[in-house]
Amino acid sequence: MLSDITSLHSSLKQSGTRGIALDIDETLSHTVLYWFSRMQTLFGNPEDLSVEDMIRKYRYSYHVPYWQTPEVDEWIAVQLHSNQVQEELPVIKGATEGVNKINETIPVVAYLTARPDSVQDGTRTWLTMHGFPEVPLITRPPYVVPQQGNTWKAAVLSHIQDHVVGIIDDNPGLVEKLDEAYTGTVFLYDYSDTVNSSAEVISCKNWDAVVDAVISKYSGSGKT
Ligand SMILES: [Mg+2]
Numbered sequence: 676m677l678s679d680i681t682s683l684h685s686s687l688k689q690s691g692t693r694g695i696a697l698d699i700d701e702t703l704s705h706t707v708l709y710w711f712s713r714m715q716t717l718f719g720n721p722e723d724l725s726v727e728d729m730i731r732k733y734r735y736s737y738h739v740p741y742w743q744t745p746e747v748d749e750w751i752a753v754q755l756h757s758n759q760v761q762e763e764l765p766v767i768k769g770a771t772e773g774v775n776k777i778n779e780t781i782p783v784v785a786y787l788t789a790r791p792d793s794v795q796d797g798t799r800t801w802l803t804m805h806g807f808p809e810v811p812l813i814t815r816p817p818y819v820v821p822q823q824g825n826t827w828k829a830a831v832l833s834h835i836q837d838h839v840v841g842i843i844d845d846n847p848g849l850v851e852k853l854d855e856a857y858t859g860t861v862f863l864y865d866y867s868d869t870v871n872s873s874a875e876v877i878s879c880k881n882w883d884a885v886v887d888a889v890i891s892k893y894s895g896s897g898k899t
Pocket of ligand 1: 698699700701702844845846
């Protein structure tokens with residue numbers, strides 16, 4: 676909701692805090708692992724790939740050519756809005772420890788996710804269950820369609836960049852949507868290639884690499 680973004684921004688401004696935001700899906704939760712294993716059973720696996728190989732090959736369900744059908748879209752829409760599904764997602768190995776370690780160097784001030792507003796409850800339950808910090812959760816409002824998730828997220832990041840100076844996120848599609856004036860840093864989780872961008876993008880192949888990159892970038896800062 677817009678009011679969530681405004682209140683996050685003004686409270687950071689008031690306390691003079693500079694911090695970073697966290698994405699959730701594929702950064703903290705292994706959502707694709709859960710989805711792909713269910714989707715292989717429900718919608719077929721003509722290449723006979725293991726779930727892990729399929730993730731390696733396609734990364735996201737919208738890249739899997741034989742899953743682009745109305746039936747699949749309908750199933751996805753139900754999962755996206757299910758609080759129960761969010762609570763069942765596996766946590767990514769090292770994410771909890773990594774986030775809490777980072778929090779000692781620069782405050783984690785928000786979760787910024789393209790998940791819809793409707794799954795705030797399930798998402799909060801999951802974050803608490805897995806030991807992540809209790810900070811504001813910014814979710815995608817109903818007037819933004821899922822396909823515009825990265826565009827919306829990039830716009831939010833630009834809007835709050837004076838106090839939210841970076842994000843840990845897995846999606847190179849987000850980087851493409853950042854405007855040229857964006858001054859923050861994107862720590863691109865689970866990514867090894869270099870990214871062509873006017874923004875500072877640091878590819879981090881695992882959570883240990885994220886922790887190292889964030890600490891080396893921000894040690895000694897945190898307050899304005
Ligand atoms: Mg993500």
